[in-house]
Amino acid sequence: MHRFFLFLLFSLSIMVACEQEQAPASFPPIPVVYPGTPTEMVVDTYFSVAVKDPYRWLEVDTAAAVEAWVRSQNEVTFNYLDQIPFRTAIRARYEKLFNFPKVSAPQKAGDYYFFSKNDGLQNQAIIFIQKGLEGKPEIFLDPNTLSDDGTTAVEMIGFSPDNRYVAISRSDAGSDWNQISVIEIATKRMLQDRLDWVKFSTAAWTTEGFYYSRMPEPKPGMELSQANQFHSVYYHQLGDPQSADKLVYRNEKAPQMYHWTSITEDLQYLIMYAATGSAGFETYYMDLKNKNGKFKALFTGFDYKNTIIDHVDGRFLIHSNQDAPNYRLISVQPDKNTPEDWIDVIPQKDDLLVSVTTGGGKLFANYLKNATTRVFRYEPDGSQEQEIQMPGLGSAEGFAGKREDDVLFYTYTSFVDPGSIFRYNVEDGTSDIFFRTELAFNPEDYEEEQVFYKSKDGTSVSMFLVHKKGLVLDGNNPCYLYAYGGFNVSMSPYFSTSRILLLENGGIFAMPNLRGGGEYGEEWHKGGMREKKQNVFDDMIAAAEYLIAEGYTSSKKMAIAGGSNGGLLVGACINQRPDLFQVAFPAVGVMDMLRYHKFTVGWGWIPEYGSSEEEEMFPILYAYSPYHNLVKGTHYPATLITTADHDDRVVPAHSFKYAAMLQACQQGERPVLIRIETSAGHGAGKPTSKIIDEQADLWSFFFYNTASPVKYPIED
Numbered sequence: 001m002h003r004f005f006l007f008l009l010f011s012l013s014i015m016v017a018c019e020q021e022q023a024p025a026s027f028p029p030i031p032v033v034y035p036g037t038p039t040e041m042v043v044d045t046y047f048s049v050a051v052k053d054p055y056r057w058l059e060v061d062t063a064a065a066v067e068a069w070v071r072s073q074n075e076v077t078f079n080y081l082d083q084i085p086f087r088t089a090i091r092a093r094y095e096k097l098f099n100f101p102k103v104s105a106p107q108k109a110g111d112y113y114f115f116s117k118n119d120g121l122q123n124q125a126i127i128f129i130q131k132g133l134e135g136k137p138e139i140f141l142d143p144n145t146l147s148d149d150g151t152t153a154v155e156m157i158g159f160s161p162d163n164r165y166v167a168i169s170r171s172d173a174g175s176d177w178n179q180i181s182v183i184e185i186a187t188k189r190m191l192q193d194r195l196d197w198v199k200f201s202t203a204a205w206t207t208e209g210f211y212y213s214r215m216p217e218p219k220p221g222m223e224l225s226q227a228n229q230f231h232s233v234y235y236h237q238l239g240d241p242q243s244a245d246k247l248v249y250r251n252e253k254a255p256q257m258y259h260w261t262s263i264t265e266d267l268q269y270l271i272m273y274a275a276t277g278s279a280g281f282e283t284y285y286m287d288l289k290n291k292n293g294k295f296k297a298l299f300t301g302f303d304y305k306n307t308i309i310d311h312v313d314g315r316f317l318i319h320s321n322q323d324a325p326n327y328r329l330i331s332v333q334p335d336k337n338t339p340e341d342w343i344d345v346i347p348q349k350d351d352l353l354v355s356v357t358t359g360g361g362k363l364f365a366n367y368l369k370n371a372t373t374r375v376f377r378y379e380p381d382g383s384q385e386q387e388i389q390m391p392g393l394g395s396a397e398g399f400a401g402k403r404e405d406d407v408l409f410y411t412y413t414s415f416v417d418p419g420s421i422f423r424y425n426v427e428d429g430t431s432d433i434f435f436r437t438e439l440a441f442n443p444e445d446y447e448e449e450q451v452f453y454k455s456k457d458g459t460s461v462s463m464f465l466v467h468k469k470g471l472v473l474d475g476n477n478p479c480y481l482y483a484y485g486g487f488n489v490s491m492s493p494y495f496s497t498s499r500i501l502l503l504e505n506g507g508i509f510a511m512p513n514l515r516g517g518g519e520y521g522e523e524w525h526k527g528g529m530r531e532k533k534q535n536v537f538d539d540m541i542a543a544a545e546y547l548i549a550e551g552y553t554s555s556k557k558m559a560i561a562g563g564s565n566g567g568l569l570v571g572a573c574i575n576q577r578p579d580l581f582q583v584a585f586p587a588v589g590v591m592d593m594l595r596y597h598k599f600t601v602g603w604g605w606i607p608e609y610g611s612s613e614e615e616e617m618f619p620i621l622y623a624y625s626p627y628h629n630l631v632k633g634t635h636y637p638a639t640l641i642t643t644a645d646h647d648d649r650v651v652p653a654h655s656f657k658y659a660a661m662l663q664a665c666q667q668g669e670r671p672v673l674i675r676i677e678t679s680a681g682h683g684a685g686k687p688t689s690k691i692i693d694e695q696a697d698l699w700s701f702f703f704y705n706t707a708s709p710v711k712y713p714i715e716d
Contacts, residue, residue, distance in 0.1 A: 026707045027704050027705075030080050032076060032672075032673070034076060034672075035075075035076060037664070038057070039054035039055065040055075040057055046594070046622070049619075051594065054661075055656070055661060058653055059595075059653040059656075059657070061653060070645070070656075070676050076673065077640075077673040078675075080671060080673055081697050084700045086700065086710040087696060089712035090501060090710060091692065091696035093712050094498060094501055094695055096440055097439065097441065097500050097501070098692060099440075100120055100440070101117060102118040102125065102437070103116070104411075105398055105409040105411050107156070108402070110162075111132065111163075112130065113130050114128065114140065117137075122144055122688060123149075123688045123689055124142075124152070124154075124687060127143075127154070127156065128140055129185070133407075140188060141188075149687070150688070151172065152170060152172050152173075154169065154171075155169045155171075156168060156169075157180070157201070157202050157203045158203030158204065160205045161206070161207055161267060163185065165184055165191075166183055166185055167203035167205070167210060168182070169201070169203075174686060176601075177197065177198070177223065178198040178201065179195065179196055180195040180201070180203065180212060181193060181195075182238065191238070192239070193240075195212065196242065197214050197217050198213070198214045199213070200213060200231070200260060201214065204262050204263045204270065206263070207267070211233055211248060213260050213261065215228050215230060216229070216230055227598060227603065228600050228601050229255035230250055230251075232247060232248075232249060232259060233247075233260075233272060234248060249272060256276065256603040257274055257275065258275045259272060259273070260272070262308070265311070268288060269286065269288065269308075269316075269334075270295075271284070276607055277603070277604035277605055277606055277607040278487045278607055279302050279608070280301065280303045281306075282300050283299040283307075283308065284296060284298060285298055285316075298316070298334065304322040306318050309329070309356050309358060309363075314333065314334075315332060316331070316333075317329060317358075317363075317380075318332055321522050324348040325521045325522040326350070326353060327348065327354075328345075328347050329365070329382070330345060331343040345378075345380075345382035346378060346382050351367045351369045351374065352367060352518065352519065352521050353365055354490065359426070360403070360408060360426030361403050361404075362379065364377055368520075370450060370519075371462060371490060371493075372394060372493060373395050373396040373412075373492065375396055377429065388424070390412055391417070393493065394413055394492075395413055397410060397411055399424065406425070406426050407424065407426065409422065410422050413493070414494075415448045415494070415499075416447075416495070417443060418437040418495045419437050419495055420435065420437065421433070445468060445504075446466060446503055447467065447468075448465070448493070449466075450463070450464055450465070451465060453512075453546040454542065455535070455539045461512055461539050461542065461543065462513045463510060463512035464511045464512075464513075465508060465509070465552070466509040468504075468506060471552075475551050475552075477506060478505070478507040478553065478702070478703070478706045478708040479508040479510055479547055479553035479557055480509050480559050481510045481511075481512075481540070481543060481561065481581075482511050482560075482562060483512050483540055483543070484517060484562060484563075484566040484569070485515065485516040485540065485565065485566065485569050486568075487516070487565060489518060489565075490513075490517055491519065492519070498698075502702075505708065505710055508552055508553060510547060514539040514540055515536055529607075530608070530620075531616075533624065541580065544558060544560070544577075545580070555580050559584065559702050560573055560580075561585035561587070562585075562586065562589075564587070565590060565608075566589070567586040567587050567588055567590065568586075568591065570584050570589065572629075574637055575629045575630060578634055578636045579635075582637055582706050583637050583705045584636070585639075585698060586642075588644070588655065589626070589655060590654055591625070591626045592625060592626075592627045592654055592658075593621040593627075593628070594612040594621060594622065597611055597612075602651075630658075630665040632665045632667075634667055635668045635670070636670065637670060638670040638701070639670075639671070639672045639673070640671075640673050640674075640675060640697075641655050641659050641672075641673065641674040642675045642677070643675075644677040644678070645678050652676065
């Protein structure tokens with residue numbers, strides 16, 4: 001009773017603070033008693049250096065002891081979150097914000113158009129079909145009926161050339177493993193075809209079947225952790241059992257390679273790409289008109305990326321960064337591929353040519369200028385350049401279709417624009433709004449800006465800032481600093497419903513374009529790879545220092561956040577500058593840089609990070625590996641680690657080991673918690689109910705540990 005009375009007084013005091021818009025100096029600490037995590041004497045030797053790994057036993061995520069540890073950690077975490085007085089109010093507000101229709105751009109297949117739609121709070125979006133743009137939408141496939149908990153996600157991955165069939169990829173509980181099935185479009189009838197153990201694949205259709213990529217069946221009980229090898233190309237004849245599928249390509253000498261395929265629109269060439277990971281890839285082609293045809297090399301080696309966009313008049317159109325770090329579009333004759341024969345269709349420019357799509361007999365070039373989208377239309381020979389005006393400085397994608405299509409679609413979004421779908425008329429080059437999302441907030445209340453700051457070595461780095469108009473730069477604003485910094489991924493403006501919770505409570509969203517990303521071309525990417533990875537952490541730390549120096553926020557009000565490679569970023573930064581951040585959110589992070597390549601598809605990241613088995617890379621990885629550089633007795637930020645039990649890309653062992661070590665090293669009262677989601681994976685396909693729960697928990701933790709008042713009614 002005494003505890004309840006104190007809690008009630010505390011709740012009332014927060015309500016008063018909210019009404020007066022005065023931030024308290026701090027909220028009372030919530031006591032945390034961590035579960036005891038046993039250690040073991042495991043020592044690995046790397047080039048004469050002994051490295052301890054006391055929590056190695058947590059790698060066996062199916063072991064009874066690990067399952068018990070997960071339950072005990074979740075119990076501590078949710079007990080803490082339950083005591084945050086405004087958590088329920090935040091969840092209620094987020095659910096209201098999230099409850100709006102989410103619609104994808106239409107995709108044409110013959111006489112039909114397909115689109116996905118979530119009415120608001122459905123766990124998964126439903127795929128709809130309609131005949132023509134004026135037809136009545138009908139449910140084509142509802143993933144919500146495929147599982148009781150809404151954790152089954154589906155995706156259309158390829159239409160047959162006659163538009164009679166569509167291949168569907170199904171993922172359960174967030175796993176990267178997929179099952180391919182086939183649906184007859186006109187009847188909506190699911191065929192008997194079932195293809196298992198598929199990973200990272202499309203369906204490249206011929207007239208009678210399709211090519212796809214799969215891996216050997218893993219050992220029972222090891223489906224989510226075993227190192228995956230021999231990613232191979234198969235051909236599936238429609239109506240056959242999977243056991244009859246023909247092995248088209250497997251590299252027996254290099255088991256740690258990815259292979260994926262596509263087919264040119266004229267159905268003449270099968271294209272195959274072979275990659276060791278995130279760097280460059282090799283490009284091959286096979287003439288399907290030759291019954292005895294085999295793959296021929298078009299580009300070999302892994303220094304460049306050459307993607308075939310189309311086949312026109314006996315030549316391939318190729319999006320290439322060979323001798324063009326910002327990319328260009330070249331025309332190449334298949335059997336005469338020498339640089340002297342290449343024709344520049346769209347030459348390299350100062351801005352990054354992200355992609356080129358085709359539709360309606362035209363080319364559409366998507367550029368990034370300071371990480372925001374510019375789109376230009378060209379004739380197939382690269383002539384008659386015409387810019388397509390965007391509504392503002394945001395991100396756009398689409399402009400894809402068949403040569404005969406006269407209408408194409410594209411989407412546009414920004415930090416404060418929830419997104420619009422535009423219909424593009426190929427003949428006259430005009431656009432009109434096809435669908436616009438409406439939300440329960442006013443975007444006019446907020447503003448976006450882009451700033452530039454200097455990193456440690458003097459490199460200029462761009463950063464997006466989003467906040468309420470009229471923000472006072474007094475250093476008291478809560479700030480959420482989010483980034484990725486790797487794998488050539490470009491961080492452009494995008495809308496996030498959960499971010500509104502931050503903005504309408506006076507917070508700042510900051511997103512820098514760190515080296516390692518792709519915003520400024522391949523050289524920018526290489527500036528944050530392998531031995532230069534420290535540049536990424538320096539860029540992030542400099543971003544935080546800039547925000548403090550300019551009065552946007554303070555170290556007591558700042559959170560650092562990132563997922564996957566961005567989780568590694570968070571771990572490395574709080575190790576190197578624990579004083580700079582009040583809160584940390586490492587999500588599904590790569591935290592053990594010495595063993596990451598030993599699990600599932602981790603070997604595919606070696607081109608990006610390097611490997612601990614390379615003598616020159618071991619000391620570099622060891623110097624920043626989040627798990628190995630925690631120091632006992634250090635005051636680290638309040639940290640909420642998030643992962644999921646079905647994450648078979650960055651296995652949860654990374655987060656398990658890191659959480660155990662950080663809890664053992666933490667000094668002071670700031671909590672170190674790990675939130676382990678069940679029946680979820682790396683992020684894709686996560687159901688709405690889990691998204692709302694997780695985001696409510698993250699923002700509650702953020703506001704509480706930055707002592708930031710929340711302006712929502714709090715229930716007693």
